[in-house]
Amino acid sequence: MKQWCKIFDEKFKNQIAIVDENDLEITYGELYQACFLLHNKIKESLGLKRRSVLLYLNPDADFVISFFAILMAGHTPFLVTMDLKNELESLSQHFDSVLTKSSYYDYLSKFIALDKLDIVEFEKEKGELSSYKDFVFDENQAMFNSHSSGSTGVPKLIPGTLKKFLKTTRGKTISQMVSSNDFVFSLAPFNHAYGFLVGVFIPFYYGSRIRIKNNGFSFQDICNASVINETTLVVSTPPVFKYLVEYMDTLPKNFFEKCRYFISSAAKLDENIIEKFKEYFNLKIFEIYGSTEGLIVGTRDTSQTLNWKIEEEIEWKVEATQELLIKTHLRPNQEEEIWFSTGDLVNILDESKGIFELSGRLESFIKVKGVKVYVHEIEQSLKQLPLIKEVVVIKHPAEEESIAFIVPTEEGDPKKIERTIREFCSQKVASSRIPNIIKILSEIPRNKTGKVVLSDLKKLI
Incomplete structure (x- = not known):
């Protein structure tokens, strides 16, 4: 695991990994210690047979620790949005245990059997770190299962494999964008494939620091963040841009003076917002086009163009209907990639470079x-x-x-x-x-x- 996550690399143990909303600095070594201790508890509770563990946690240090501890114990994290209520009862057949905080225990007990609920709370451990072990994880296994409904409202249980994550993380675009020197402000939800991939997995692959904002965000949260002037990358979603554009007159133009990019995905940004943001802050917005099934399919640097470019590592084709198809791994232990229908209609502008524009949905x-x-x-x-x-x-x-x-x-x-x-x-x-x-x-x-x-x-x- 140390090959793809610096939590497990002893060389990074003294480097800062997370700065939480209370400005608590957590090193990679402290994360490893917390993950190691929790993974022992999970093994005792669930045994050796691979099981699915639902994470009902805000996007904070506990979420990160729980995710990797579950993998260390040989089980599979199940990611859901915390907006779910009655759906939790119908989903219970898909997970064997739940990791949550004590504050959510009574609420969840209304929908989930009590014998499935376990509590996780992060505290800095004092004393020597546990000795580092080289945990092995099969890249063809499901690294997580995602309850993704997107804009349709229809739940989809989608597995994400390590192989697919690594393909994106090592791709040309990402590898040129992120480094161990970066300080990433993660404002996208971790229970979403994009939020976890770009806000946590990729920074930890390259050894970056991440700033975590617990339980959503507001304009004041962004403004009051003590580390904002150190931030080099912001991982966000369109609502963040909407907030910033509405209140930009109250911010100095050099507010994000060290920031190289704002990264956005999950929904297409409005062109008016892009223009206003660029004019005022003089910042580059790097937009990602993708899905839970295909992860990062295409990107665009909005400071240069509004057209999209398919990532070089993606194999793609366009049907007679103009629908874009990509090759990807959709299931664990699937050795070969298969063609996946994105449902998106595209107009190819330069086939040799993979330049395209989105023109709508197949049924639209x-x-x-x-x-x-x-x-x-x-x-x-x-x-x-x-x-x-x-x-x-x-x-x-x-x-x-x-x-x-x-x-x-x-x-x-x-x-x-x-x-x-x-x-x-x-x-x-x-x-x-x-x-x-x-x-x-x-x-x-x-x-x-x-x-x-x-x-x-x-x-x-």
């Missing part, structure tokens, strides 16, 4: 007088209208119609706002790109990573 088009019109095109047309603050367009689940969910710039009577929008559309927008149905909302439902929750929108139809 309607036929207008026999011609395909993608909901993404309708969205882009509506965004030009000054009275629209935010818009999401989807295809009607039962009809060949488009539905636009719109947040207007000003409050008012929904019927009057709709009439005004339609009047603007008739003058400014091609008839094929005028939505069939318009719904006026106060806000667009999104999850913590910034993805639109399509299941919530469909309930409004």
Whole structure:
């Protein structure tokens, strides 16, 4: 394990690994000690047979320790969002034990049998470190199982293998971006494949320091972080950018003076936010396109282009439907990669370099007088209208119609706002790109990573 995580490399034992929200500095050696002690407890509790252990923890040091301790004990972490409630009971068949904090014990006991619940609390151990052991982990085994629902609301139990993580971590783009000298501010949720990969796994592979913010974030959390002026990389999701753009006038332009990149994923950033962020802070935003199944598929440095580039280590092809397919490992012990359908439609701009633009989802088009019109095109047309603050367009689940969910710039009577929008559309927008149905909302439902929750929108139809 020391080949891919510096927690297990004795040479790094005195280097800082984590700075938590209370400014407590934890070395790689102290992390190893905590992982070693917890792995012993897990082995005593679960035995030798490989089992699945659910992590119901905030993204803090306890989460990191528990994740690696579970691997050391020969078991598989199960990652879930902490927003789950009744779903936990239905998921209980997929895990054998739960690691959580005492503060969540009573709450979880409503959904999960008490004999499955175990408590974990990190405390700095005094005295000598346990002797280092070279724990072996088969890279074809599931390194974690993820309860991922993305924007659909439909749970998917997706395993992530070490082989897949290492392929991304050692890729050309990442290897040129991260080093042991970096101080990474991790603001993306660890229970998401992107958040854990880029916010924890990759920094620990290269021996970086990470700043952890427990239980979400706020604008004040970012501003008050004592290490902000030391930060060189920020791993985030679109809501972070939205906060910063809204409050940027209150921050000095050199606020992130040592920061080389802001990294974002989980949902596509709005181009207006990218421009405002770049103009004010003069910072590069490095955006990642991927999925839980394929991890990092493509990237773009928004300071140079808004087009995407498929990673060099990814084998890909485009179907006649314009859907992008990639080769990846989808199951543990799967020796060969197989073709995976991303569901994303792309327009290849330079095949030799893998340059492309995203044009929508496979199912996201309607036929207008026999011609395909993608909901993404309708969205882009509506965004030009000054009275629209935010818009999401989807295809009607039962009809060949488009539905636009719109947040207007000003409050008012929904019927009057709709009439005004339609009047603007008739003058400014091609008839094929005028939505069939318009719904006026106060806000667009999104999850913590910034993805639109399509299941919530469909309930409004």
